[in-house]
Amino acid sequence: MSTTDAVAFWNGVYAARPAADDPQPNARLTETVTGLPPGAALDLGCGDGGDALWLAGRGWQVTAVDIAAVAVERLTALADSHGLGDRVIAVQRDLHESFPPGGFDLVCAHYLHTPCDLDRAAVLRAAAHALRPGGRLLVVDHGSTAPWSWQQDAGTHFPSPQEVAAGIDLAPETWTVERADAPRRIATGPGGRTAQVTDHVLLLRRTT
Numbered sequence: 001m002s003t004t005d006a007v008a009f010w011n012g013v014y015a016a017r018p019a020a021d022d023p024q025p026n027a028r029l030t031e032t033v034t035g036l037p038p039g040a041a042l043d044l045g046c047g048d049g050g051d052a053l054w055l056a057g058r059g060w061q062v063t064a065v066d067i068a069a070v071a072v073e074r075l076t077a078l079a080d081s082h083g084l085g086d087r088v089i090a091v092q093r094d095l096h097e098s099f100p101p102g103g104f105d106l107v108c109a110h111y112l113h114t115p116c117d118l119d120r121a122a123v124l125r126a127a128a129h130a131l132r133p134g135g136r137l138l139v140v141d142h143g144s145t146a147p148w149s150w151q152q153d154a155g156t157h158f159p160s161p162q163e164v165a166a167g168i169d170l171a172p173e174t175w176t177v178e179r180a181d182a183p184r185r186i187a188t189g190p191g192g193r194t195a196q197v198t199d200h201v202l203l204l205r206r207t208t
């Protein structure tokens with residue numbers, strides 16, 4: 001799928017639903033980052049922007065990237081209305097084509113899944129290289145799907161955190177694995193429906 005088609009696909013996803021007034025951060029982000037000193041953060045596939053706004057509210061300087069211009073424009077407006085416009089830079093970019101410049105203390109990628117072309121391992125490898133010494137890369141993937149998800153293929157393989165780490169293929173002298181597990185949580189879906197789902201969590205730290 002071309003970049004044009006991928007942009008149209010994801011713009012369509014966001015345009016089909018109303019803008020979120022107060023998007024919430026992902027649980028794995030808050031549990032990982034609470035207690036860390038703020039710095040420069042990069043959010044890959046920021047979507048509605050709950051993670052970017054939460055980070056900015058805690059003093060982080062956030063670059064939030066998404067292929068969907070609709071999501072980026074909404075996040076920019078939300079950051080302004082939350083008084084966080086000086087801490088959030090939202091950028092429309094196809095990570096399949098290029099990676100944002102800069103060095104970061106935190107890079108997060110929550111549910112960066114797409115039916116369009118995306119070399120995720122290459123993106124996550126670039127993310128690991130964009131870390132400053134001491135910086136962390138948090139990758140949170142689906143380990144199962146909720147009953148209301150469009151994805152209900154019983155044969156779907158959800159790569160484990162260990163498989164994701166192997167795909168990124170980083171030198172252990174420079175990057176250490178701080179966390180690789182599959183915790184469960186209660187997800188809330190349309191109409192307030194709830195279900196237990198599994199996350200696949202990989203947390204890497206750049207040591208040098």
Ligand SMILES: C[S@@+](CC[C@H](N)C(=O)[O-])C[C@H]1O[C@@H](n2cnc3c(N)ncnc32)[C@H](O)[C@@H]1O
Binds near residue numbers: 006010112
């Ligand atoms: C499943 S959503 C997750 C959104 C958000 N991180 C969250 O936790 O709710 C995946 C996001 O990745 C974005 N995305 C998909 N492919 C992308 C690409 N090639 N470059 C940048 N963003 C992409 C989509 O627009 C969408 O916002």
